Structure formats: C-alpha cells, structure tokens
Amino acid sequence: MTMLQDILEFNKEFVQEKKYEPFITTKYPDKRIVVLSCMDTRLVELLPKAMNLRNGDVKIVKSAGALVSHPFGAVMRSLLVAVYGLQADEVYVVGHYDCGMSAVDPDAMLSEMVKRGIDPETIKMLEYSGFDLKEFLRGFGDVATSVKKSVDTIRNHPLMVKDVPVHGLIIDPNTGHLDLIENGNKQ
Secondary structure, three states: OOHHHHHHHHHHHHHHOOOOHHHOOOOOOOOOEEEEEOOOOOHHHHHHHHOOOOOOOEEEEEOHHHOOOOOOOHHHHHHHHHHHHOOOOEEEEEEEOOOHHHHOOHHHHHHHHHHOOOOHHHHHHHHHOOOOHHHHHOOOOOHHHHHHHHHHHHHOOOOOOOOOOEEEEEEOOOOOOEEEEEOHHHO
16 A cells, blocks of 8 residues: 555545544634744654644744745745734744754755756756756755844845744754744844
8 A cells, every 4th residue: 555545544534533623723823923943854743842832823834944045935925924814923933953954965966866867957957047056955054043044034024024023943853942042022
C-alpha cells in the first residue's frame, strides 16, 4: 500500500468516526497571533506545546528556516492576511537551533537537482535570465541573525501596521526551550 492510500484509508475512518469533532473551531485565532516557524519535523507538535498553543489559538505559517525571503512573497502575504483578514494582533517569528537551512549549500542542491533529473540547461537559462539561483537557494549561518532579519522585514514592511508587535524567538528542537531574541512590545 502507498503512503497516499494509507492516508486516504485512515481519513475515511477519521471522518466516519467523527474524530474531527475535538478540533472544530473558527478560522480566527483565539489568541489573536500568527506564528512564522520553520517546517522542521521536530516542531510540528513541540512548538505549539512549548508555547501553550492549542488548536484554534493561532495561525501558523511555515517556511524553511522561518524566513521571509522576499518582502512581497507568499510568506509575507500570509502574515498580512492573518493581521488584516483574520484578526491576528501579534506576529511571532520562531526559528530553531540546528536548523537545516543553516547548512544549505546552493551548489550541492543544484547538483542534486541535476542528479534527480532537472536539465542543466534549465539552470543555465535561469542564471542567464538574471535570476540569482544560488542566492534563492542559500541558507543562513546564524539563526539569531536570521530571526532578526525576518522580524525586521515584517516590522518595516510598508503594508504592516506599526502597532502590531513582531517578536523573534529561537526554540530548542530537543527541549522546547524558547530564547527571546526580539521583544516586539519594546519597539
């Protein structure tokens, strides 16, 4: 059986047995916050529990490294939608120690792409057109600096209202301990 078949079989039972009922809530976050966090598997359940968040409390936006890599990209749009359309009053950027994005090597990733079937001519065409593919794929060196950069991008975005606190934290993916990097209430 494939993973997809497993998921669909489980889902059928989940719905038939009404196991969804404990998760019923509204689309608006009860605690009126939006969290930008990394997509790391260790954070799926740990992050909400470490922050005392339950289903319905918060909007969670995930991106590799908890990065806002472009001020007018999908991540920033999601944060703006949470604030203006879904009643979030605070933004939390939560990076984590031992993040895979801190070790991303653009050259190694491009090599892996070619190995898995991406035509090298496609890569050359993107580079020739002026797209900085290596910068697009680049990770970061220091998680605290990365969190501060994302907080700064959000806080100073021309469409972000200035009375929304933007906080920066780093979570330990083993213990759930949170280190405060930026307190948005002190801005």
